[in-house]
Amino acid sequence: MARIAVQEAEFDVSAETALLTAGRRDIGAVASFIGICRADDGLAAMVLEHYPAMTERAMQKIAAEAQSRWPLTGCTLIHRVGRLEPGAPIVLVLTASAHRQAALESCAFLMDWLKTKAPFWKREEFTQGAARWVEARAEDDAAAQKW
Amino acid sequence: MARIAVQEAEFDVSAETALLTAGRRDIGAVASFIGICRADDGLAAMVLEHYPAMTERAMQKIAAEAQSRWPLTGCTLIHRVGRLEPGAPIVLVLTASAHRQAALESCAFLMDWLKTKAPFWKREEFTQGAARWVEARAEDDAAAQKW
Amino acid sequence: MQILYFAWVREKIGRAGDDIALPPGVTDIAGLMRHLAALSPGHAAAFANPTAIRAAINQDFARPEDAVTNGDEVAFFPPVTGG
Amino acid sequence: MQILYFAWVREKIGRAGDDIALPPGVTDIAGLMRHLAALSPGHAAAFANPTAIRAAINQDFARPEDAVTNGDEVAFFPPVTGG
Numbered sequence: 001m002a003r004i005a006v007q008e009a010e011f012d013v014s015a016e017t018a019l020l021t022a023g024r025r026d027i028g029a030v031a032s033f034i035g036i037c038r039a040d041d042g043l044a045a046m047v048l049e050h051y052p053a054m055t056e057r058a059m060q061k062i063a064a065e066a067q068s069r070w071p072l073t074g075c076t077l078i079h080r081v082g083r084l085e086p087g088a089p090i091v092l093v094l095t096a097s098a099h100r101q102a103a104l105e106s107c108a109f110l111m112d113w114l115k116t117k118a119p120f121w122k123r124e125e126f127t128q129g130a131a132r133w134v135e136a137r138a139e140d141d142a143a144a145q146k147w
Numbered sequence: 148m149a150r151i152a153v154q155e156a157e158f159d160v161s162a163e164t165a166l167l168t169a170g171r172r173d174i175g176a177v178a179s180f181i182g183i184c185r186a187d188d189g190l191a192a193m194v195l196e197h198y199p200a201m202t203e204r205a206m207q208k209i210a211a212e213a214q215s216r217w218p219l220t221g222c223t224l225i226h227r228v229g230r231l232e233p234g235a236p237i238v239l240v241l242t243a244s245a246h247r248q249a250a251l252e253s254c255a256f257l258m259d260w261l262k263t264k265a266p267f268w269k270r271e272e273f274t275q276g277a278a279r280w281v282e283a284r285a286e287d288d289a290a291a292q293k294w
Numbered sequence: 295m296q297i298l299y300f301a302w303v304r305e306k307i308g309r310a311g312d313d314i315a316l317p318p319g320v321t322d323i324a325g326l327m328r329h330l331a332a333l334s335p336g337h338a339a340a341f342a343n344p345t346a347i348r349a350a351i352n353q354d355f356a357r358p359e360d361a362v363t364n365g366d367e368v369a370f371f372p373p374v375t376g377g
Numbered sequence: 378m379q380i381l382y383f384a385w386v387r388e389k390i391g392r393a394g395d396d397i398a399l400p401p402g403v404t405d406i407a408g409l410m411r412h413l414a415a416l417s418p419g420h421a422a423a424f425a426n427p428t429a430i431r432a433a434i435n436q437d438f439a440r441p442e443d444a445v446t447n448g449d450e451v452a453f454f455p456p457v458t459g460g
Contacts, residue, residue: 120459136456267376283373
């Protein structure tokens, strides 16, 4: 029931919302989250690498976990890969439910789990020419474990 | 810094997201919530009435409260009025911040406060011809007070 | 002073508002509700249970004990149900 | 068996994977990491701190004590940083 995509292309939240709600009259709430590339510390671009054979499988498991915990009518997870410049959207999470609490909580849950349980890695390139792999953050692990 | 609108027309979440993030490179997170009219119990339509002189003022106060509690770069609150049929979007809340927790929490906060502190009233019309004013729910008051 | 009604308060009264002069001795929202309840059977029905009614003074939510004066715009309505 | 590397693990080793036969005595992820670390200076650098490395067996996250067999696809990478 989840729509999962890993793509280089940008996504459109209105189009994805329309897909998620099409033909339904039992949805009272759609929550969404968009993660965007920030220009911190002179960042020129972010390069997102992933493990293609595993990525969609891991995202399906994360979506299935959300659907087992909240009464969702559906959810959408789209993660971009490749080179993304500041201002570019990176990830979209959309959840739909009869009620707002389920939509909002599951959206936050999906982001916390995507950050810590899907095989993506970010490499940052800076305007001065330096580059570095982003390090996992303890606070992201803590956020994922609180659910 | 908040964009507030009360309107009969439908809204477009992609266009509103573009407005909220235009020209910025310091936004890492955009959270959104869309409330939608459900077809519960044979509902034919919902008619939304409001107190025009007060509505935008009340919404501005709610937005200012969110901006005082979380480090937002901006937020958008759009509430529709008039006659809405099942499947129609009713309300949009959009929040933008450097980080996801601020965007997600403030989005949930804004919905809880909009439900209990903005002068809108819903009248439900049913396919059998009956109509009734929606009653305020104790759980919405509790949700608003937990913040 | 301008009095406005919304939702079922408006429906029970049968109109969207009243333009009245604040009578002597009426100083707060609770007193104003008691005064309005005596204006017609519709008003009496609308204000039969004051705890079911919310109010605003000059477009800000108000409590029963909040003071009203003749220049105010006062609105009465059920608890809000938007969102 | 197919071994895959991602992110800085791949960069330190200088290639995206190795196709190896599982040596006798290597039965789990921890043992496989020790075996791979001996293959080249790049491998040694990548696996210098095994606690900094995560693994997957056949596209599922795995722990150091999880068993590996010759038909498995095993991947090594840093903690993930998507989202």
